[in-house]
Amino acid sequence: MHATLNRRDFLQTTAAAGLAGAMAASAWAQEKPKSEPAPLRLGVVGTGSRGTYLLTLALQAGVEIPALCDIKQPHLDRAIELAAKARDGRKPAGYSQGPKDYQRMLQRDDLDAIIIGTGMQEHAAIAIDAMRAGKHVLSEVSGAMTLDECWGLVRAEKETGKCYMLSENCSYWPDLMMVRRMVQQGVFGETTYAECGYVHDCRTLEFEPDGTLTWRGEMVRDWAGNCYPTHSLGPVAQWLGINRGDRMVSLVSMATGSAAHADYVKRNFPKDNPVQQVKFKGADSVSTLIKTARGKVIDLRYDIASTRPAFGPYHALQGVKASYDTRLGKKIWIEGSSKPNEWEPIENYAEKYEDPLWTQLREQAKGAGHGGGDFFVIRQFLEAIRAGGPTPIGAVDSAAWSSILPLSHKSIVEGSTVQEIPDFSEGKWEAAKA
Numbered sequence: 001m002h003a004t005l006n007r008r009d010f011l012q013t014t015a016a017a018g019l020a021g022a023m024a025a026s027a028w029a030q031e032k033p034k035s036e037p038a039p040l041r042l043g044v045v046g047t048g049s050r051g052t053y054l055l056t057l058a059l060q061a062g063v064e065i066p067a068l069c070d071i072k073q074p075h076l077d078r079a080i081e082l083a084a085k086a087r088d089g090r091k092p093a094g095y096s097q098g099p100k101d102y103q104r105m106l107q108r109d110d111l112d113a114i115i116i117g118t119g120m121q122e123h124a125a126i127a128i129d130a131m132r133a134g135k136h137v138l139s140e141v142s143g144a145m146t147l148d149e150c151w152g153l154v155r156a157e158k159e160t161g162k163c164y165m166l167s168e169n170c171s172y173w174p175d176l177m178m179v180r181r182m183v184q185q186g187v188f189g190e191t192t193y194a195e196c197g198y199v200h201d202c203r204t205l206e207f208e209p210d211g212t213l214t215w216r217g218e219m220v221r222d223w224a225g226n227c228y229p230t231h232s233l234g235p236v237a238q239w240l241g242i243n244r245g246d247r248m249v250s251l252v253s254m255a256t257g258s259a260a261h262a263d264y265v266k267r268n269f270p271k272d273n274p275v276q277q278v279k280f281k282g283a284d285s286v287s288t289l290i291k292t293a294r295g296k297v298i299d300l301r302y303d304i305a306s307t308r309p310a311f312g313p314y315h316a317l318q319g320v321k322a323s324y325d326t327r328l329g330k331k332i333w334i335e336g337s338s339k340p341n342e343w344e345p346i347e348n349y350a351e352k353y354e355d356p357l358w359t360q361l362r363e364q365a366k367g368a369g370h371g372g373g374d375f376f377v378i379r380q381f382l383e384a385i386r387a388g389g390p391t392p393i394g395a396v397d398s399a400a401w402s403s404i405l406p407l408s409h410k411s412i413v414e415g416s417t418v419q420e421i422p423d424f425s426e427g428k429w430e431a432a433k434a
């Protein structure tokens with residue numbers, strides 16, 4: 001699938017294939033010792049809050065930043081300054097001439113990869129264009145918003161051999177990684193049911209101070225389904241071996257009304273503000289039940305409007321021999337090992353089941369965003385490029401996890417009909433190993 005570069009090819013390519021000649025003229029390659037591979041060269045499309053943070057982590061990881069792109073000049077200027085400061089004043093080129101200007105940036109031959117940090121509506125189109133222009137891609141979540149886009153990602157990755165990775169940082173949370181290892185080593189026995197959700201009041205992020213909708217607000221206006229599935233579903237899909245021995249086959253979704261959104265708009269904007277006329281399709285709370293080919297059930301919730309203290313994603317797993325639930329404070333119960341009727345901290349099992357990534361890199365990950373998850377996302381992406389792929393969360397996973405967005409929407413607008421989930425692995429899920 002990733003036919004382009006293995007590690008040896010990468011070294012040969014950078015050393016010999018004309019790239020060295022091209023780079024000699026470039027400031028980006030100048031002071032690297034000859035024995036080391038040239039640093040990877042990344043661009044960022046969408047230098048808002050998330051793109052800028054990932055840029056910071058990428059700079060810390062030693063990449064070069066030849067170019068940056070954002071339609072908002074202040075965001076672009078801020079990111080250019082940040083990159084220049086980290087690289088002895090060398091300023092990346094800036095692209096800000098409209099929503100398609102990233103395509104001009106993709107024509108550069110001094111970019112190996114791009115990070116996509118735009119609003120969600122743009123992710124898939126930019127990722128597909130980038131892979132087809134010969135660039136590796138790290139895309140913010142969700143990966144896509146329509147089934148066509150999901151398939152577009154899968155095909156672009158397959159046909160170009162480029163590395164595509166979904167920036168799903170919750171997959172790197174230490175307790176969730178530990179549960180994955182425990183599942184793989186049989187601690188849970190057969191797994192049967194998982195419960196997960198993203199419950200986080202994000203209404204302040206949906207509106208500009210003047211009432212204009214941000215990209216998040218536009219999503220709530222236009223989509224009735226679960227618009228943010230991957231933080232909750234991603235780790236659970238990895239526990240259950242989705243696309244690696246099992247796959248999601250169907251779903252059904254139900255939604256509440258939009259009372260919390262309506263209440264927020266009423267309280268926060270004047271009566272004559274046009275936002276008062278906006279009809280939001282987005283519910284306050286969406287529940288989705290997903291069935292897998294092996295008969296497991298995933299209960300997935302999404303609620304970015306209901307008033308409550310900050311919370312975020314939660315994850316729970318039921319197996320024949322054990323149960324885990326983050327809402328209880330990351331507690332596990334293992335039959336025959338835990339005390340009867342008494343949950344215990346999963347930390348009790350860290351010595352045996354902690355993921356080696358955490359054992360080796362805990363100090364470096366400390367302080368990075370989203371519980372250290374962002375550190376691992378950047379690191380795994382860069383390592384995958386150097387190794388010639390694949391990435392740990394490629395286009396097939398991104399498509400499967402992201403497909404919940406359009407399918408839950410369709411289910412809801414059709415009155416909670418059952419929707420088939422396409423097999424983005426194209427039959428490979430059965431033989432693939434977790």
Ligand SMILES: NC(=O)c1ccc[n+]([C@@H]2O[C@H](COP(=O)([O-])OP(=O)(O)OC[C@H]3O[C@@H](n4cnc5c(N)ncnc54)[C@H](O)[C@@H]3O)[C@@H](O)[C@H]2O)c1
Nearest residue numbers: 046047048049050070071072075099117118119120140141
């Ligand atoms: N993984 C996580 O934990 C996490 C956390 C927050 C946000 N996100 C994701 O990150 C993405 C960005 O979120 P954010 O909060 O940074 O949003 P933001 O609004 O702060 O940033 C988006 C940026 O993209 C720019 N942009 C939009 N269209 C563009 C285009 N066509 N070309 C170039 N630039 C364009 C905007 O001008 C803006 O600067 C979203 O998809 C969101 O889902 C992920």
